[in-house]
Amino acid sequence: MALSCESARRLVTSYLDGELVGEDRSAFESHVEACDACRRVLRDEEAVVDAVTSALPRTPAPDGLRTRVDSLFPAAPRGRRLWPAGALAAGLALALAAGYLYRHEPPPGGAATASDLVAFAADTHLRYTRGQLPLEIGSDRPEAVSGWFAGRVPFSLTLPDYPVGPGESKLYRLLGGRLVSFRGDYAAYLAYRMEERPISLLVTSSQVRPEGGEVVRFASLVFHQESMQGLKIITWTDKGLTYALASDLSVGGERSCMVCHGSPEERRRIERFPRSPTT
Amino acid sequence: VTEAERDEAFRRVAVACLDGLYGFALSLCRDATLAEDLVQETYLRALKARHKASPDAGLRSWMFAILHNVWRNEVRRRRPEGLTDEADLIQDPSADPLQLADRRESGGRLRAAIEALPGPFREAILLRCVEGFSYREMAEIVGCPAGTVMSRLARARALLRKSLGPARLGEPLAHPERSTQAGKH
Numbered sequence: 001m002a003l004s005c006e007s008a009r010r011l012v013t014s015y016l017d018g019e020l021v022g023e024d025r026s027a028f029e030s031h032v033e034a035c036d037a038c039r040r041v042l043r044d045e046e047a048v049v050d051a052v053t054s055a056l057p058r059t060p061a062p063d064g065l066r067t068r069v070d071s072l073f074p075a076a077p078r079g080r081r082l083w084p085a086g087a088l089a090a091g092l093a094l095a096l097a098a099g100y101l102y103r104h105e106p107p108p109g110g111a112a113t114a115s116d117l118v119a120f121a122a123d124t125h126l127r128y129t130r131g132q133l134p135l136e137i138g139s140d141r142p143e144a145v146s147g148w149f150a151g152r153v154p155f156s157l158t159l160p161d162y163p164v165g166p167g168e169s170k171l172y173r174l175l176g177g178r179l180v181s182f183r184g185d186y187a188a189y190l191a192y193r194m195e196e197r198p199i200s201l202l203v204t205s206s207q208v209r210p211e212g213g214e215v216v217r218f219a220s221l222v223f224h225q226e227s228m229q230g231l232k233i234i235t236w237t238d239k240g241l242t243y244a245l246a247s248d249l250s251v252g253g254e255r256s257c258m259v260c261h262g263s264p265e266e267r268r269r270i271e272r273f274p275r276s277p278t279t
Numbered sequence: 280v281t282e283a284e285r286d287e288a289f290r291r292v293a294v295a296c297l298d299g300l301y302g303f304a305l306s307l308c309r310d311a312t313l314a315e316d317l318v319q320e321t322y323l324r325a326l327k328a329r330h331k332a333s334p335d336a337g338l339r340s341w342m343f344a345i346l347h348n349v350w351r352n353e354v355r356r357r358r359p360e361g362l363t364d365e366a367d368l369i370q371d372p373s374a375d376p377l378q379l380a381d382r383r384e385s386g387g388r389l390r391a392a393i394e395a396l397p398g399p400f401r402e403a404i405l406l407r408c409v410e411g412f413s414y415r416e417m418a419e420i421v422g423c424p425a426g427t428v429m430s431r432l433a434r435a436r437a438l439l440r441k442s443l444g445p446a447r448l449g450e451p452l453a454h455p456e457r458s459t460q461a462g463k464h
Contacts, residue, residue: 013429013432013433013436014429017407017413017414017432018413019413019414045436048436048439048440049408049436051389051443052389052393052404052408052436052439053408053409055387055389055390055393056390056393056404056405056408056409058298058299058302058409059298059301059302059305060298060301061297061298061300061301061318062301062311062315064315065297065301065315065318065319066297068319069294069297069318069319069322070294072319072322072323072326073290073293073294073326074286151294151295151297152295152298153295154291154292154295155291179298180411181410181411181412182411183413185292185337185339186295186296186299186339
Protein backbone atom coordinates (compact mmCIF):
# COMPACT_ATOMS: atom_id res chain seq x y z
CA MET A 1 0.00 0.00 0.00
CA ALA A 2 1.61 3.26 -1.15
CA LEU A 3 1.17 6.27 1.15
CA SER A 4 0.90 9.91 0.16
CA CYS A 5 3.13 12.42 1.94
CA GLU A 6 0.04 13.86 3.62
CA SER A 7 -0.97 10.47 4.98
CA ALA A 8 2.57 9.64 6.04
CA ARG A 9 2.91 12.87 8.03
CA ARG A 10 -0.28 12.15 9.92
CA LEU A 11 1.32 8.88 11.02
CA VAL A 12 4.66 10.28 12.23
CA THR A 13 3.61 10.66 15.87
CA SER A 14 1.98 7.23 16.02
CA TYR A 15 5.07 5.69 14.42
CA LEU A 16 7.45 7.24 16.92
CA ASP A 17 5.20 6.22 19.79
CA GLY A 18 5.20 2.61 18.63
CA GLU A 19 1.47 2.69 17.92
CA LEU A 20 1.86 1.89 14.24
CA VAL A 21 2.06 -1.84 13.62
CA GLY A 22 1.84 -4.44 10.88
CA GLU A 23 1.16 -3.31 7.33
CA ASP A 24 0.65 0.30 8.35
CA ARG A 25 4.12 0.39 9.87
CA SER A 26 5.69 -1.28 6.83
CA ALA A 27 3.93 1.13 4.46
CA PHE A 28 5.11 4.10 6.51
CA GLU A 29 8.70 2.86 6.62
CA SER A 30 8.70 2.23 2.86
CA HIS A 31 7.42 5.73 2.19
CA VAL A 32 9.94 7.40 4.48
CA GLU A 33 12.79 5.43 2.99
CA ALA A 34 11.90 6.77 -0.45
CA CYS A 35 10.85 10.32 0.49
CA ASP A 36 13.53 12.80 1.62
CA ALA A 37 11.01 15.42 2.78
CA CYS A 38 9.06 13.02 5.00
CA ARG A 39 12.30 11.55 6.30
CA ARG A 40 13.33 15.05 7.43
CA VAL A 41 9.96 15.54 9.13
CA LEU A 42 10.37 12.20 10.89
CA ARG A 43 13.91 13.09 12.01
CA ASP A 44 12.77 16.47 13.35
CA GLU A 45 9.89 14.95 15.27
CA GLU A 46 12.13 12.18 16.54
CA ALA A 47 14.55 14.83 17.85
CA VAL A 48 11.72 16.38 19.86
CA VAL A 49 10.61 13.02 21.25
CA ASP A 50 14.16 11.96 22.13
CA ALA A 51 15.05 15.31 23.70
CA VAL A 52 11.89 15.28 25.83
CA THR A 53 12.46 11.68 26.89
CA SER A 54 16.08 12.38 27.83
CA ALA A 55 15.13 15.48 29.80
CA LEU A 56 12.76 13.53 32.03
CA PRO A 57 14.69 11.06 34.16
CA ARG A 58 12.80 8.93 36.60
CA THR A 59 12.36 10.37 40.06
CA PRO A 60 12.91 7.69 42.69
CA ALA A 61 10.43 7.59 45.53
CA PRO A 62 11.90 8.71 48.86
CA ASP A 63 12.91 5.89 51.18
CA GLY A 64 10.37 6.98 53.80
CA LEU A 65 7.51 6.66 51.33
CA ARG A 66 8.77 3.25 50.21
CA THR A 67 8.76 2.08 53.82
CA ARG A 68 5.24 3.41 54.42
CA VAL A 69 3.93 1.79 51.25
CA ASP A 70 5.56 -1.53 52.14
CA SER A 71 3.92 -1.40 55.54
CA LEU A 72 0.46 -1.11 53.97
CA PHE A 73 0.72 -4.64 52.63
CA PRO A 74 0.20 -7.57 54.92
CA ALA A 75 3.43 -9.54 55.34
CA ALA A 76 3.71 -12.43 52.92
CA PRO A 77 3.20 -15.74 54.72
CA ARG A 78 6.36 -17.77 55.08
CA GLY A 79 6.79 -20.32 52.36
CA ARG A 80 4.31 -18.64 50.03
CA ARG A 81 6.71 -16.43 48.15
CA LEU A 82 6.57 -17.18 44.47
CA TRP A 83 10.10 -16.43 43.40
CA PRO A 84 13.18 -18.45 44.13
CA ALA A 85 14.89 -17.28 47.24
CA GLY A 86 17.91 -18.21 49.27
CA ALA A 87 19.01 -21.77 48.81
CA LEU A 88 16.71 -22.35 45.87
CA ALA A 89 18.21 -19.40 44.01
CA ALA A 90 21.71 -20.57 44.81
CA GLY A 91 20.87 -24.08 43.66
CA LEU A 92 19.45 -22.84 40.39
CA ALA A 93 22.47 -20.64 39.86
CA LEU A 94 24.74 -23.63 40.22
CA ALA A 95 22.56 -25.78 38.00
CA LEU A 96 22.50 -23.20 35.25
CA ALA A 97 26.21 -22.41 35.61
CA ALA A 98 25.55 -18.76 34.86
CA GLY A 99 21.98 -17.99 34.15
CA TYR A 100 19.28 -15.57 35.03
CA LEU A 101 17.03 -16.45 37.90
CA TYR A 102 13.41 -15.75 37.57
CA ARG A 103 10.11 -15.77 39.26
CA HIS A 104 7.39 -17.51 37.32
CA GLU A 105 4.25 -15.49 37.56
CA PRO A 106 1.76 -14.45 34.90
CA PRO A 107 1.99 -10.69 34.41
CA PRO A 108 -1.14 -8.61 34.75
CA GLY A 109 -0.57 -6.75 31.46
CA GLY A 110 -1.84 -7.58 27.99
CA ALA A 111 -0.03 -9.70 25.46
CA ALA A 112 2.52 -8.34 23.01
CA THR A 113 3.70 -9.90 19.77
CA ALA A 114 7.18 -11.17 18.91
CA SER A 115 7.61 -8.40 16.35
CA ASP A 116 6.69 -5.79 18.99
CA LEU A 117 9.51 -7.09 21.17
CA VAL A 118 12.06 -7.18 18.34
CA ALA A 119 11.18 -3.61 17.28
CA PHE A 120 11.27 -2.44 20.89
CA ALA A 121 14.67 -4.07 21.48
CA ALA A 122 16.10 -2.42 18.37
CA ASP A 123 14.67 1.00 19.24
CA THR A 124 15.85 0.77 22.84
CA HIS A 125 19.36 -0.25 21.82
CA LEU A 126 19.62 2.61 19.32
CA ARG A 127 18.32 5.13 21.85
CA TYR A 128 20.89 3.92 24.35
CA THR A 129 23.76 4.14 21.88
CA ARG A 130 22.69 7.68 20.94
CA GLY A 131 22.89 8.70 24.59
CA GLN A 132 19.13 9.15 24.84
CA LEU A 133 18.57 6.48 27.45
CA PRO A 134 20.74 7.26 30.46
CA LEU A 135 21.39 4.38 32.84
CA GLU A 136 19.76 4.64 36.26
CA ILE A 137 22.30 2.34 37.89
CA GLY A 138 25.84 2.45 36.58
CA SER A 139 27.97 -0.42 37.87
CA ASP A 140 30.01 -3.33 36.58
CA ARG A 141 29.10 -5.38 39.65
CA PRO A 142 26.29 -7.85 38.84
CA GLU A 143 25.13 -8.03 42.45
CA ALA A 144 24.80 -4.24 42.67
CA VAL A 145 22.76 -4.05 39.48
CA SER A 146 20.63 -7.04 40.52
CA GLY A 147 19.97 -5.38 43.87
CA TRP A 148 18.90 -2.16 42.22
CA PHE A 149 16.23 -3.97 40.20
CA ALA A 150 14.78 -5.70 43.27
CA GLY A 151 11.32 -4.28 43.87
CA ARG A 152 11.47 -2.16 40.73
CA VAL A 153 10.53 -4.86 38.23
CA PRO A 154 7.77 -7.38 38.89
CA PHE A 155 10.16 -10.32 38.82
CA SER A 156 13.38 -11.34 40.47
CA LEU A 157 16.55 -10.94 38.46
CA THR A 158 20.01 -12.13 39.38
CA LEU A 159 22.74 -11.27 36.92
CA PRO A 160 25.42 -13.87 36.32
CA ASP A 161 29.08 -13.40 37.05
CA TYR A 162 30.73 -16.39 35.46
CA PRO A 163 34.14 -17.58 36.55
CA VAL A 164 36.97 -16.79 34.14
CA GLY A 165 39.20 -19.70 33.17
CA PRO A 166 42.97 -19.66 33.55
CA GLY A 167 44.58 -17.35 31.02
CA GLU A 168 41.21 -16.06 29.85
CA SER A 169 39.67 -12.66 30.22
CA LYS A 170 36.02 -11.70 30.30
CA LEU A 171 34.55 -11.14 26.88
CA TYR A 172 32.15 -8.47 28.02
CA ARG A 173 31.69 -5.80 30.63
CA LEU A 174 28.50 -4.94 32.46
CA LEU A 175 27.84 -1.19 32.41
CA GLY A 176 24.56 -0.93 34.33
CA GLY A 177 20.83 -0.88 33.81
CA ARG A 178 17.59 1.03 33.96
CA LEU A 179 13.86 0.53 33.83
CA VAL A 180 12.04 0.69 30.53
CA SER A 181 8.35 0.32 29.80
CA PHE A 182 7.23 -2.44 27.53
CA ARG A 183 3.54 -2.95 26.79
CA GLY A 184 2.29 -1.54 30.04
CA ASP A 185 4.78 -3.15 32.36
CA TYR A 186 8.27 -2.45 33.58
CA ALA A 187 11.10 -4.34 31.95
CA ALA A 188 14.77 -4.46 32.87
CA TYR A 189 17.26 -2.92 30.47
CA LEU A 190 20.89 -3.98 30.86
CA ALA A 191 23.83 -2.43 29.04
CA TYR A 192 26.98 -4.41 28.29
CA ARG A 193 30.05 -3.84 26.20
CA MET A 194 31.85 -6.48 24.17
CA GLU A 195 34.76 -5.80 21.83
CA GLU A 196 34.13 -2.10 22.39
CA ARG A 197 30.64 -2.50 20.96
CA PRO A 198 27.45 -2.00 23.02
CA ILE A 199 25.10 -4.88 23.72
CA SER A 200 21.63 -4.39 25.15
CA LEU A 201 19.63 -7.00 27.02
CA LEU A 202 15.94 -6.59 27.80
CA VAL A 203 14.19 -8.83 30.29
CA THR A 204 10.41 -8.73 30.55
CA SER A 205 7.70 -10.74 32.21
CA SER A 206 5.20 -9.68 29.54
CA GLN A 207 3.56 -12.62 27.86
CA VAL A 208 5.22 -12.54 24.47
CA ARG A 209 6.25 -15.63 22.56
CA PRO A 210 9.38 -15.20 20.40
CA GLU A 211 8.94 -16.56 16.89
CA GLY A 212 10.25 -16.27 13.34
CA GLY A 213 13.74 -15.41 12.17
CA GLU A 214 16.65 -17.83 12.16
CA VAL A 215 16.11 -20.47 14.80
CA VAL A 216 19.00 -21.64 16.95
CA ARG A 217 18.54 -24.35 19.55
CA PHE A 218 20.77 -24.57 22.61
CA ALA A 219 19.99 -27.25 25.15
CA SER A 220 16.28 -26.76 25.94
CA LEU A 221 16.22 -23.15 24.77
CA VAL A 222 15.08 -21.92 21.37
CA PHE A 223 16.58 -18.64 20.16
CA HIS A 224 15.13 -16.54 17.35
CA GLN A 225 17.61 -14.34 15.56
CA GLU A 226 16.52 -11.47 13.33
CA SER A 227 18.07 -8.42 11.72
CA MET A 228 16.46 -5.01 12.14
CA GLN A 229 17.82 -1.50 11.63
CA GLY A 230 21.31 -2.91 11.13
CA LEU A 231 21.18 -4.80 14.42
CA LYS A 232 21.06 -8.46 15.34
CA ILE A 233 18.19 -9.15 17.69
CA ILE A 234 18.01 -12.48 19.51
CA THR A 235 14.87 -13.33 21.48
CA TRP A 236 14.05 -16.29 23.67
CA THR A 237 11.90 -17.35 26.57
CA ASP A 238 13.12 -19.14 29.63
CA LYS A 239 10.95 -20.15 32.54
CA GLY A 240 8.44 -17.33 32.53
CA LEU A 241 10.64 -14.48 31.37
CA THR A 242 11.33 -13.28 27.85
CA TYR A 243 14.70 -11.93 26.76
CA ALA A 244 15.77 -9.78 23.82
CA LEU A 245 19.41 -9.16 23.12
CA ALA A 246 20.44 -6.47 20.62
CA SER A 247 23.86 -5.71 19.21
CA ASP A 248 25.57 -4.66 16.03
CA LEU A 249 28.31 -7.24 16.38
CA SER A 250 29.36 -8.22 12.88
CA VAL A 251 30.30 -11.71 13.98
CA GLY A 252 27.59 -14.27 14.57
CA GLY A 253 24.96 -12.85 16.87
CA GLU A 254 25.19 -15.95 19.00
CA ARG A 255 28.40 -14.53 20.45
CA SER A 256 26.17 -12.09 22.26
CA CYS A 257 24.85 -15.08 24.19
CA MET A 258 28.17 -15.15 25.97
CA VAL A 259 26.90 -12.24 28.03
CA CYS A 260 24.99 -14.85 30.01
CA HIS A 261 26.85 -17.98 29.11
CA GLY A 262 30.45 -16.88 29.17
CA SER A 263 32.17 -19.64 31.09
CA PRO A 264 34.82 -21.44 29.02
CA GLU A 265 32.74 -24.61 28.77
CA GLU A 266 29.60 -22.76 27.75
CA ARG A 267 31.51 -20.72 25.20
CA ARG A 268 32.71 -23.89 23.55
CA ARG A 269 29.15 -25.15 23.44
CA ILE A 270 27.88 -21.87 21.97
CA GLU A 271 30.48 -22.04 19.21
CA ARG A 272 29.06 -25.43 18.27
CA PHE A 273 25.50 -24.11 17.98
CA PRO A 274 23.56 -26.27 15.57
CA ARG A 275 21.42 -24.38 13.07
CA SER A 276 17.94 -25.30 12.01
CA PRO A 277 15.97 -23.85 9.11
CA THR A 278 13.91 -20.71 9.53
CA THR A 279 10.43 -21.48 10.72
CA VAL B 280 -3.85 -19.87 42.18
CA THR B 281 -4.76 -19.22 45.79
CA GLU B 282 -5.92 -15.89 47.14
CA ALA B 283 -2.64 -15.51 49.04
CA GLU B 284 -0.70 -16.02 45.83
CA ARG B 285 -2.88 -13.49 44.03
CA ASP B 286 -2.32 -11.00 46.84
CA GLU B 287 1.40 -11.58 46.73
CA ALA B 288 1.45 -11.14 42.94
CA PHE B 289 -0.53 -7.92 43.37
CA ARG B 290 1.91 -6.68 45.99
CA ARG B 291 4.93 -7.34 43.79
CA VAL B 292 3.52 -5.49 40.79
CA ALA B 293 2.07 -2.65 42.86
CA VAL B 294 5.33 -2.02 44.71
CA ALA B 295 7.23 -2.10 41.40
CA CYS B 296 5.10 0.90 40.32
CA LEU B 297 6.18 3.05 43.24
CA ASP B 298 8.91 5.12 41.57
CA GLY B 299 6.73 5.71 38.53
CA LEU B 300 3.72 6.72 40.62
CA TYR B 301 5.79 9.08 42.72
CA GLY B 302 7.33 10.72 39.64
CA PHE B 303 3.88 11.11 38.09
CA ALA B 304 2.45 12.54 41.31
CA LEU B 305 5.34 15.00 41.57
CA SER B 306 4.74 16.09 38.03
CA LEU B 307 1.04 16.59 38.69
CA CYS B 308 1.30 18.59 41.90
CA ARG B 309 4.94 19.82 41.99
CA ASP B 310 5.04 19.40 45.74
CA ALA B 311 7.11 16.61 47.24
CA THR B 312 5.03 16.33 50.40
CA LEU B 313 1.72 16.34 48.57
CA ALA B 314 3.12 13.87 46.03
CA GLU B 315 3.87 11.42 48.83
CA ASP B 316 0.35 11.85 50.22
CA LEU B 317 -1.18 11.25 46.80
CA VAL B 318 0.85 8.09 46.30
CA GLN B 319 0.04 6.77 49.75
CA GLU B 320 -3.68 7.41 49.18
CA THR B 321 -3.37 5.63 45.83
CA TYR B 322 -2.01 2.50 47.50
CA LEU B 323 -4.68 2.59 50.18
CA ARG B 324 -7.42 2.74 47.56
CA ALA B 325 -5.75 0.13 45.39
CA LEU B 326 -5.48 -2.26 48.32
CA LYS B 327 -9.14 -1.81 49.17
CA ALA B 328 -10.21 -2.41 45.57
CA ARG B 329 -7.59 -4.95 44.52
CA HIS B 330 -10.16 -7.70 44.04
CA LYS B 331 -11.94 -5.50 41.50
CA ALA B 332 -8.83 -5.16 39.32
CA SER B 333 -9.40 -7.05 36.12
CA PRO B 334 -6.78 -9.70 35.49
CA ASP B 335 -7.01 -8.90 31.77
CA ALA B 336 -6.22 -5.22 32.25
CA GLY B 337 -2.81 -3.83 33.09
CA LEU B 338 -2.45 -3.50 36.83
CA ARG B 339 0.14 -0.81 36.34
CA SER B 340 -2.16 1.44 34.30
CA TRP B 341 -4.91 0.72 36.86
CA MET B 342 -2.64 2.05 39.63
CA PHE B 343 -1.86 5.17 37.61
CA ALA B 344 -5.57 5.68 36.94
CA ILE B 345 -6.25 5.59 40.68
CA LEU B 346 -3.51 8.15 41.28
CA HIS B 347 -4.96 10.36 38.57
CA ASN B 348 -8.39 10.17 40.18
CA VAL B 349 -6.95 10.98 43.59
CA TRP B 350 -5.24 14.02 42.08
CA ARG B 351 -8.38 15.15 40.24
CA ASN B 352 -10.34 14.99 43.47
CA GLU B 353 -7.65 17.02 45.19
CA VAL B 354 -7.75 19.64 42.44
CA ARG B 355 -11.54 19.87 42.63
CA ARG B 356 -11.38 20.22 46.40
CA ARG B 357 -8.92 23.11 46.14
CA ARG B 358 -10.44 24.84 43.13
CA PRO B 359 -12.42 28.00 43.79
CA GLU B 360 -16.08 27.69 42.89
CA GLY B 361 -16.98 28.52 39.32
CA LEU B 362 -13.80 27.23 37.71
CA THR B 363 -14.14 24.17 35.49
CA ASP B 364 -11.76 21.53 34.26
CA GLU B 365 -11.10 23.72 31.22
CA ALA B 366 -8.98 25.91 33.50
CA ASP B 367 -6.41 23.12 33.38
CA LEU B 368 -5.74 23.85 29.76
CA ILE B 369 -4.27 27.28 30.33
CA GLN B 370 -0.60 27.73 31.11
CA ASP B 371 0.01 26.54 34.62
CA PRO B 372 0.22 29.54 36.95
CA SER B 373 2.29 27.62 39.48
CA ALA B 374 5.20 27.54 37.04
CA ASP B 375 7.15 30.49 38.46
CA PRO B 376 8.78 32.39 35.56
CA LEU B 377 11.80 33.31 37.67
CA GLN B 378 12.40 29.73 38.69
CA LEU B 379 11.95 28.65 35.12
CA ALA B 380 14.47 31.25 33.94
CA ASP B 381 16.98 30.01 36.51
CA ARG B 382 16.55 26.48 35.32
CA ARG B 383 16.98 27.56 31.72
CA GLU B 384 20.27 29.19 32.63
CA SER B 385 21.42 26.10 34.43
CA GLY B 386 20.81 23.97 31.38
CA GLY B 387 17.43 22.45 32.20
CA ARG B 388 15.45 24.58 29.78
CA LEU B 389 13.64 21.70 28.17
CA ARG B 390 12.55 20.39 31.53
CA ALA B 391 11.44 23.89 32.45
CA ALA B 392 9.41 24.07 29.26
CA ILE B 393 7.80 20.73 30.10
CA GLU B 394 6.94 21.95 33.58
CA ALA B 395 5.32 25.03 32.10
CA LEU B 396 2.98 22.96 29.92
CA PRO B 397 -0.72 22.97 30.81
CA GLY B 398 -1.53 20.07 33.14
CA PRO B 399 -3.18 17.65 30.71
CA PHE B 400 -0.37 18.13 28.20
CA ARG B 401 2.28 17.55 30.86
CA GLU B 402 0.44 14.42 32.00
CA ALA B 403 0.44 13.10 28.46
CA ILE B 404 4.17 13.72 28.07
CA LEU B 405 4.94 12.02 31.39
CA LEU B 406 2.76 9.00 30.78
CA ARG B 407 4.14 8.46 27.30
CA CYS B 408 7.79 9.54 27.47
CA VAL B 409 8.67 8.41 30.99
CA GLU B 410 6.25 5.60 31.72
CA GLY B 411 5.86 4.33 28.16
CA PHE B 412 2.11 3.77 28.29
CA SER B 413 0.25 3.14 25.06
CA TYR B 414 -2.41 5.57 23.86
CA ARG B 415 -5.09 3.13 25.00
CA GLU B 416 -3.62 2.85 28.48
CA MET B 417 -3.17 6.61 28.74
CA ALA B 418 -6.82 7.05 27.77
CA GLU B 419 -7.83 4.68 30.59
CA ILE B 420 -5.63 6.50 33.09
CA VAL B 421 -6.84 10.02 32.41
CA GLY B 422 -10.39 8.98 31.50
CA CYS B 423 -10.73 10.40 28.01
CA PRO B 424 -10.76 9.00 24.46
CA ALA B 425 -7.50 7.77 22.92
CA GLY B 426 -7.88 10.38 20.19
CA THR B 427 -7.83 13.13 22.81
CA VAL B 428 -4.69 11.65 24.34
CA MET B 429 -2.98 11.55 20.95
CA SER B 430 -4.02 15.12 20.24
CA ARG B 431 -2.73 16.34 23.63
CA LEU B 432 0.57 14.58 23.05
CA ALA B 433 0.98 16.11 19.61
CA ARG B 434 0.06 19.57 20.90
CA ALA B 435 2.43 19.22 23.85
CA ARG B 436 5.30 18.34 21.54
CA ALA B 437 4.41 21.20 19.22
CA LEU B 438 4.48 23.60 22.19
CA LEU B 439 7.85 22.26 23.31
CA ARG B 440 9.25 22.55 19.82
CA LYS B 441 7.96 26.13 19.63
CA SER B 442 9.33 27.10 23.02
CA LEU B 443 12.76 25.72 22.26
CA GLY B 444 13.09 26.56 18.60
CA PRO B 445 14.26 24.07 15.97
CA ALA B 446 17.96 24.99 16.26
CA ARG B 447 18.01 24.26 19.99
CA LEU B 448 16.95 20.68 19.55
CA GLY B 449 20.30 19.93 17.98
CA GLU B 450 22.18 21.22 21.00
CA PRO B 451 23.22 18.85 23.72
CA LEU B 452 20.72 19.00 26.53
CA ALA B 453 22.08 19.00 30.01
CA HIS B 454 20.47 16.34 32.17
CA PRO B 455 18.83 17.87 35.17
CA GLU B 456 20.23 16.46 38.33
CA ARG B 457 18.46 13.38 39.65
CA SER B 458 15.93 14.84 41.94
CA THR B 459 16.21 12.60 44.94
CA GLN B 460 16.31 15.79 46.93
CA ALA B 461 12.81 16.54 45.70
CA GLY B 462 11.42 14.16 48.25
CA LYS B 463 11.55 14.61 51.96
CA HIS B 464 13.85 12.32 53.85
